[in-house]
Amino acid sequence: MKNLLNKDILELLPHREPFLFIDKVVSVESGCVTALKHIKKDEAYFKGHFPGKPLVPGVLIVEAMAQASGIACASYSKDQNDSEIYYLSRISDIKFKYPVLPGESLIITSEVVQYYEPFFKVKVLCEVNGRVVAEGELVLTRQKGGVV
Amino acid sequence: MENSSQEELYDRIKKMIVKAVKLKTSPERIENTKPLFGPGGVGLDSIDALELTIALEKEFGVRIPDSSVGRKVLVSVETIAKFIQEHNSEKSTK
Numbered sequence: 001m002k003n004l005l006n007k008d009i010l011e012l013l014p015h016r017e018p019f020l021f022i023d024k025v026v027s028v029e030s031g032c033v034t035a036l037k038h039i040k041k042d043e044a045y046f047k048g049h050f051p052g053k054p055l056v057p058g059v060l061i062v063e064a065m066a067q068a069s070g071i072a073c074a075s076y077s078k079d080q081n082d083s084e085i086y087y088l089s090r091i092s093d094i095k096f097k098y099p100v101l102p103g104e105s106l107i108i109t110s111e112v113v114q115y116y117e118p119f120f121k122v123k124v125l126c127e128v129n130g131r132v133v134a135e136g137e138l139v140l141t142r143q144k145g146g147v148v
Numbered sequence: 149m150e151n152s153s154q155e156e157l158y159d160r161i162k163k164m165i166v167k168a169v170k171l172k173t174s175p176e177r178i179e180n181t182k183p184l185f186g187p188g189g190v191g192l193d194s195i196d197a198l199e200l201t202i203a204l205e206k207e208f209g210v211r212i213p214d215s216s217v218g219r220k221v222l223v224s225v226e227t228i229a230k231f232i233q234e235h236n237s238e239k240s241t242k
Contacts, residue, residue, distance in 0.1 A: 090195055117215040119198040139195055 004028045004075060012071050014085055018044070021064035022071070022108075031076035031112035035068040041102040056100035061134050062091060065124040069110040073120040073140050076112045086140040089119065094136030104128045110138075118142040157232065160207070161225050168203035169196040180225045197222050204228070210235045 004012060005025055013022060026034040039056055046054035070086035077084075100106065107127045114121040118141050126134040162175035165184070169192055183189035185197070192200075200222055201212045210232055212218045221231040 114198060114202050116198040116201045116212070116218060119195055121198055121202065139198060141195075 004033075004071065012074070013067055015067060019063075020067070021060065022067045025071060026107070028071070028075050031072055032110070033068055033072040033075060034107060034109045035071065037064045037106040037108065039100060039102060039104050039106065043102065046102060054102050056102075056104075058094075058096045058134070061096070061100060061106065061126055062094060062138075063088075064106055065094075065108055065110065065126055065134070065136075066138055066140070068108040069120075069122045069124060069138050069140055072110040072112055072122055073142065076115060076120065077142070083144070085143045086120070087143055088138060089141040090139035092137040092139070094134060096134045098128070098131060098133045100128055100133055106133075113137075118144075154229070157229050158225055161228050161232075164203050164207045165190070165192075165200065165225070168199045178225060180229075183224055184222060200228075204232075208232050208235075 005028060007025075009020070009022055009024055010016070012025065013020065015021070021037050022035045023037050024035065026036050028034070043056075045057060045060070049055060049057050066088040069088075073086050074084070105128065108124065109127075110122045110124045112120050112122050120140045120142065122138050122140065124134075124136060124138055125132060158180055159175065162178045165171060165178065166173065166175050171191070173190075178190055184192045184200075185194070197215075197218055201218065204210050204212060212221055212231075221227055
């Protein structure tokens with residue numbers, strides 16, 4: 001499992017810029033991953049969200065949570081292979097507690113709490129400087145054979 | 149099992165289903181043998197099966213080990229009740 005830590009993020013996720021929202025995996029155990037995403041001060045979306053008052057859109061925080069969760073699901077699956085992909089299938093009770101600002105780093109912890117093939121339910125927590133900024137539950141669906 | 153306790157079990161299962169998948173119907177409207185999934189059924193979708201496995205563990209302490217078992221158990225209120233009863237009788241004979 002620890003070999004995930006040594007892998008480049010591009011090997012762990014099928015996402016690519018400009019829609020890659022995880023920089024690196026910080027820790028990993030079976031079904032539980034902590035990952036980091038640094039928010040650059042000049043992210044393109046700050047121009048419009050919001051002019052003069054930049055704020056990371058909640059939907060992008062959810063996307064970062066989903067990407068970290070994809071890695072958590074892969075670490076949980078004993079029969080995981082590289083051609084599989086995890087789709088976000090359900091978002092439940094996500095709460096956004098504090099705004100995330102330019103220059104801050106998200107620490108996302110995702111843990112698989114239930115697996116029922118092909119579905120994974122995960123609990124996700126997103127922190128900035130030790131403070132929980134968002135939390136909730138997601139369901140991801142494992143798609144064998146990669147992107148359809 | 150007596151009929152009254154059988155009905156009580158059915159009622160508990162129906163309430164569990166409605167709560168677990170946030171069904172917009174009352175438990176009383178779910179028929180015991182009506183399919184939970186698929187056309188003409190109660191209206192659950194495939195992801196709801198995941199929620200039911202969580203609810204079954206929480207409410208009845210029974211675990212569905214994998215989706216091949218789930219496909220046989222998560223068919224109707226009646227099949228879920230049968231699975232719970234079998235699980236409980238196995239536990240009591242151990």
